[in-house]
Amino acid sequence: MYMTDKKTITIALAGNPNSGKTTIFNNITGSRQKIGNWPGVTVEKKEGLITRFGYDLKIVDLPGTYSLTPFSIEEIVARNFVLEESPDVVIDIIDSSNLERSLYLATQLREIDGKVLFVLNMADVARSHGTKIDAEKLSSLLDVPVVFTVGNKNEGMDDLLKEAIKLAESGPVKKEKRNVKYSKDIENAIVRIEKLIAEKVKDKIKYNPRWTAIKLLEDDKILKERFALIAKNVGPDIIDEVQLLRKNLLNLYDEDPEIVMTDERYGFITGIIKEIQTTSPKLRVDISRNIDLVLTNRFIGFPIFIFFIWAMFQLTFTVGAYPMDLIDKGVSLLSLGFERLLPESIFKDLLVNGIIAGVGSVIVFLPNILILFFCIALFEDTGYMARAAFLMDKIMHLIGLHGKSFIPMLMGFGCNVPAIMAARTLESEKDRILTILITPFMSCSAKLPVYIVLAGTFFAAKAGNVIFSLYLLGIILSIISGRLFRLTLLKGADAPFVMELPPYRMPMLKSLTIHMWDRSKMFLKKMGKVILIGSIVVWFLSSFPRNITYSKDYTLMLNNINESFKEKIVSADENDKYLLNEQKLAAIADIEKKMSLEKTEQSFMGIIGKGLSPAFKPLGIDWRGSVSLLTGVFAKEIVVSTLGVLYSTEISDDKTALANALRSSGMTPLSALSMMVFVLLYLPCLATITTIKKETASFKWTFFSITYSTVVAWMMSFIVYQGGKLLGF
Structure with missing residues (x-):
């Protein structure tokens, strides 16, 4: 077995999206990282530390990348880790059902000085397509250990770890590796650059000389700049020679x-595939292709997408109403219990009318x-998220973006913070900034409580449709704003992009539950921090x-x-006493x-x-609504929390209390709709603002985002309210 001392x-996990x-x-790690099924699911590297077979294993999940020539930020992160941090083993996760694409990255990793393990994942999918892969021959051809896995069934994980440990504990990597062999003239150019590197900067560069020569010939901009800094003290000979070659x-x-x-690398890969892969007639119909004939149809695909979004919000509002009612009753009982148990004091007021009213209302x-x-x-785990981006591609081209930009925007339905971070997957700097600026218009889950309170109070049975229309309005305004920015602030041509449509996969209940709960834990953590x-x-x-x-x-x-009713109650009969007592309580409540x-x-709040x-x-919007919107800058859930506190003394013990208080305050369906539109569009929460600053590295763009969104919010709310009044609503 293996050594017992720790x-x-x-171990770095690399691979295509x-x-x-x-x-x-x-x-491997048991980590609760989000599992998605569209390009760019992992933007930053994730780590997990486990102990297996007598070793402490530090597993690093690198961002998905198609090659070691980086175009996006996530690809730069992946390559930098492999090159600069020199992991003991790099495990390349290969999609067995798409060998040609996967082996492009695999052959590049093979050219770097380091220990590489190939993992043929999704072996079951390949078999279902009638494909057989000879792992031993692949290992022999590239001189790399190879193992099979089926990730979604948790098969082959122990074999993977054992082979990785064995590789890490083995001797140095062979210097003579079975690399891609190019045509004579290119090989001569590579050898020439290798020779110059050995003569002039051998001790100053830690990269593999052949790999460095290949990247310089490929005009890799990042490596070229880095190499120029290294080589500047020995003269410009190498860079000049590269340009000449x-x-x-x-x-x-x-x-x-x-x-x-x-082209020649793909030719090399084609030769390998012919040696290791045999394909028989398909064992089953291509289900993904048949489903796509409907879901991505040019005529009905987009209406189906809109229907799915509508159904999502109908489900959220209607099904969620039942457990929401139970929790609401629990909060009311808790509030009533402390109201009766505690003596009158500032602490009681804080607990009942502050903490319970505020946190409980959210x-x-x-x-x-x-x-x-x-x-x-x-949507993510089935593969439909990528289809949604594909369907939006033509619309996104109207603002100079492509379907890939819609993925961060769709993520914004959950939370704008990871959605803005997901813009790192875009190659163009202008595309990234443009996507970051319009993403906050996508209504995040933190705004949902505001919609449910106001729409549920003033629109009742139509609440689901009202909420859906708000989300749709956010999408429309993001597209209009994007077009405006592309024509003025961020001029540029459309960036070419081919959207990958992964095969549909049956979602795993475990994965769905983990994803749902992890995101919801963020909501609960806010309860104990920001909302409290x-x-x-x-x-x-x-x-x-x-x-x-x-x-x-x-x-x-x-x-x-009290005096007035006291005399009346004393002289009244039993039936009238009950009515008089009710009138007395109503009069007192009014005062x-x-x-x-x-x-x-x-x-202070009133002032x-x-x-x-x-x-x-x-x-x-009255002064209480104004204050609620102000506190919502910290977190949008606090809008409801603030309303709960401000109306707490008017709230009784039933679930309709806040709704009744809102109605009695003079708020109308029109003013409620105006407030919801403002919440949808006005400046992002502090966490999102901080993320915008971090991702753009610019106070200018951060300030612009805050100002622009608030101005648009005011204008749209003004149009809704004043326009509604003119129309007689």
């Missing part, structure tokens, strides 16, 4: 050297969040100063009501409501709200 071995790399990473090859082949070398929406994330996970703190701050601002001057002597008015409103209006009120009055 030694740490670093959709090769099953992240699934294998999760199988490239020019000679261009004249000889009438093609750029990188194109010729790519946590009731957990079922809706779970359903939304389950649907998004279903926000609720306490809102309670403080709405409860202080404590000593205020009322416009009327409410104490005297309450005493008069207390007026007291509460005056108290809140004279609080802030009255200051904001002129800006929001044309939108039909």
Whole structure:
């Protein structure tokens, strides 16, 4: 067996997008990383530390990449890790059903000084297509160990780890490797550059000389810049010689050297495939192709996509209403229990009207969040997410982008933070910035509680359709804004891109559940951090100063009501006593409501709200709505939390209390719709703003995003409210 004393071995998992790399990473480490089924699922490297077979294994899941010539940020991350951090073993996850594409990266990894293990994943898919692969012959041809796995069935994981450990503990890599052999003129150019490297910068560069020579001939921009810095102290001879050799090859082949070398690499790969792969007639009909005849049809594909999105929100609202009702009753009972148990004090006020009212008003929406994330996970894991991007490709071209840009935007339905980070998968800097600027218009899950409260209160049975229309409005405005930016701030030609459509796969319930729960945990963590703190701050601002001057002597008015009804109740018969007592309680409640409103209006929160009120009055939003929108800058869920706190003294113990309080405050369906539109579009939350700054590395673009989104939000809400009034709503 293996050594028992713990030694740490670093293993990097590399491979194409959709090769099953992240699934294998999760199988090995137990890590709860998101498993997707479209290009770019892994943007940053993920690590997991496990102990197996007497070793500590540090497993690094690298971003998916098609080659070691990087175009996107994720590909740069992958190559830099392999080259600069020198892992003990690089495991290349190969899609057995798509050998030609996968072996392109595999042959490049083979050219680097390092230990490489090939993993033929999705072996079951290849077999179902009638394909047999001779792993021993592949190992012999490229002098690389090879193992089979079926990632989604957790098969072959132990074999993979054992082989990786064995490879890590083996001797140095052979210097004479079975690499791609190019035509004579290209090989001569490679040898010439290798010789110059050995003579002039051998001790200054740690990359494999042959690999370096190949990349310089291919005009790899990043390596060229890095190499120029290394070689500058020994004169420009090498770079000049490379340019001369490239020019000679261009004249000889009438093609750029990188194109010729790519063709010859694929020729080498074709030869390998002929040796190792045998294909019999397909054992089954190509199900993915048949499904795509419907789902990506040029006429009905887009309506089907819109239907799926509509169904997702109908499901979120209607099915989520039942568990939401149970949680709401639980929160009401908890609030009532503390109300009766604790004596009157500031602590009781904080707990009941601050923490429980604030956090409780948001946590009731957990079922809706779970359903939304389950649907998004279903789109990703089945392979439909890539089809959605494909369907949106023509529309995205209207704003100078392509379908791949729509993937981060779709991710925005869950959370804008990872959605903006996913823009790293785009090769063009202008495309990345453009996608980042329009992604916040995609309505994230944090805004869903606001929609459910307002749409559920004022639109009842049509709430699902109203919420769907808001999401659709966000998509439309993002496209219009993108077109505007492309014509003005971010001019540029369309970036060419071929969208990969992975085969449809049966989703794994475990994967769907993990994905759904991991995303929802973020929502729950907010309960214990941002929402809790926000609720306490809102309670403080709405409860202080404590000593205020009322416009009327409410104490005297309450005493008069008690005295007035006291005499009537004493002289009344039993039937009338009940009615009189109800009238008394209603009169007292009305006075207390007026007291509460005056108290809140004279609080710090009221002062802030009255200051904001002129800006929001044309939108039909009162001062309490204005304050809620302000607190929503920290996290959009706090909008509901703030409403819960501000209306807490008007809320009774049933689930319709907040809805009744909103109606009695003077809010109308039109003003509620205006507020929902504003929430949809106005400046992102702090976490998203921070991410925009990080991803653009620019205060200018961050400030522009904040300003532009807020201006658009105000204008659209103004149009909705004032236009609705003109139309008689």
